[in-house]
Amino acid sequence: MAHTFEDLVELEQSAEAAHAQYLAGTTDPDAARQAWIDAAAAFQQAATEHAEAEGKVRYEVEMAVKKAVRHPESSEG
Template identity: 45%
Template sequence: MAIELSDELIKLEEAAWAEIQAGALTVDTAAAVQAAITEHAQAAGEDRFKLEAALKKHVRHPDA
């Protein structure tokens, strides 16, 4: 079963990735991403770590 990524998760991770690349990741941004991942994983009954990995791959390596 494929992991479903919401638009909200993707937007949050894109914002975090942009901040990481700029060397300016804030605690608030990182915390928002982690909270959204945890909430989504619990609601969908998915493994939190697999969800996070799929999200990062989707945002950071879209061609993979």
């Protein structure tokens, strides 16, 4: 399944949110950790598929998405 850049941003945002939940020390840290791992893995898989479909370098796709998620003000315009 080909993913759009926007799909990748949403997946990375989910991974970041799961990571924050884990760091917040939820009542079930094992479940929170697994949710984070699963969300991060979903993002990585989608980034790989997107890069292959677009003929791009996977690392560059990943970095562009992470920049858009972590620094949205610098990716506007």
